[in-house]
Amino acid sequence: MRFDLHIHSNHSSDSSLSVDDILKQAFKKRLDGIAICDHNTVEGSICAIERAREMNIPLIVLPGIEISTNEGHLIVLGIRENIPSNLPYIETIRIAREKGGVVIAAHPFKIRSIGFGAKEADAIETFNSRCLFGENTEAKEMAKALGKPEVGGSDSHMLVTIGLGFTDIDTELNERSVLCAIREGKTSPGGQIAPLYVIFIQVMRGVFRRAARFGNRIHSKIFHNNVTM
Numbered sequence: 001m002r003f004d005l006h007i008h009s010n011h012s013s014d015s016s017l018s019v020d021d022i023l024k025q026a027f028k029k030r031l032d033g034i035a036i037c038d039h040n041t042v043e044g045s046i047c048a049i050e051r052a053r054e055m056n057i058p059l060i061v062l063p064g065i066e067i068s069t070n071e072g073h074l075i076v077l078g079i080r081e082n083i084p085s086n087l088p089y090i091e092t093i094r095i096a097r098e099k100g101g102v103v104i105a106a107h108p109f110k111i112r113s114i115g116f117g118a119k120e121a122d123a124i125e126t127f128n129s130r131c132l133f134g135e136n137t138e139a140k141e142m143a144k145a146l147g148k149p150e151v152g153g154s155d156s157h158m159l160v161t162i163g164l165g166f167t168d169i170d171t172e173l174n175e176r177s178v179l180c181a182i183r184e185g186k187t188s189p190g191g192q193i194a195p196l197y198v199i200f201i202q203v204m205r206g207v208f209r210r211a212a213r214f215g216n217r218i219h220s221k222i223f224h225n226n227v228t229m
Contacts, residue, residue, distance in 0.1 A: 001032040003167050003178070005062070006075060006106065006125065006153025009036050011044035012066075014205070015157040019048045022162065023057050029163035032173060033060030035153070037075050037106075040068055040085040060173055066106060067092055072114030074121065075104040078179045089117055102179050104151055108142070109135040119146050123182055127152030127189040129165035130199060149182060152189025157202050165191035 008015035009022055019036070026034045038044040042065045049061045064077045069089035076083065079101040083092060096103050105118030107128045118124050118139070126140040127150075143150045154165040168188040171181035181187065 001169050001171055001173055003033040003169055004031055004154050004163050005035045005151050005167050007034055007036050007156045007162060008038055009044035011041055012038040019044060019051050021159060023052050025159045025162045026059055027057050031163055035062040035064040035077055037064040037066040039066050042080060042082055062175060071117055073106040075106045076101040078102050089114055093120055102182050107131055107135060109138040123149035123151050126150040127165050127191050129154045129161055129191055129194045149185035149187050150189050151187055152191055158198060161194045161198055164194055
């Protein structure tokens with residue numbers, strides 16, 4: 001079964017993808033399942049589970065979240081409630097496991113990522129379609145050395161990249177079996193790196209979003225000061 005285990009919807013501040021469009025694109029790409037892993041919220045994935053059923057789209061949609069820890073990002077699959085962000089990653093892993101989640105070290109060798117702390121996770125993302133500079137190779141070497149399960153995902157923020165990164169999983173097509181198979185390492189990651197123009201578009205969108213948020217904060221501060229004068 002082929003899954004894209006790392007997609008962002010408009011429940012993440014850096015993506016504009018609707019859940020419905022993600023589901024349609026994943027089905028079009030002939031994926032068997034996906035995980036929407038929005039930043040610090042499970043809302044997108046829970047919505048996708050419901051919408052896949054309502055739209056009669058035959059995909060397994062795993063509940064998931066990408067959590068920002070103090071050291072870097074962790075993907076947690078199989079939970080249906082949020083975990084606080086900006087905790088130490090060891091504490092985040094402990095909480096995730098208490099909730100029954102499968103913990104994946106996301107793109108561990110990108111800037112401001114978890115690095116060798118990935119050894120504490122249940123699995124390591126060794127293919128991410130947005131890793132351009134050998135980060136996937138470093139992650140794979142570490143996973144092999146540690147004997148950790150490997151997974152892959154697109155890290156999509158745009159429809160065109162959904163399915164570029166994937167995980168082939170030897171499993172029955174239901175949530176529990178998929179999560180067990182990931183823990184047991186019955187996985188094989190693969191895919192292709194996103195085109196440079198796509199990554200450039202994503203970077204520029206991020207710049208514009210940050211600039212807009214900064215401008216809104218400045219405007220709010222000026223308005224507040226004027227009101228209180």
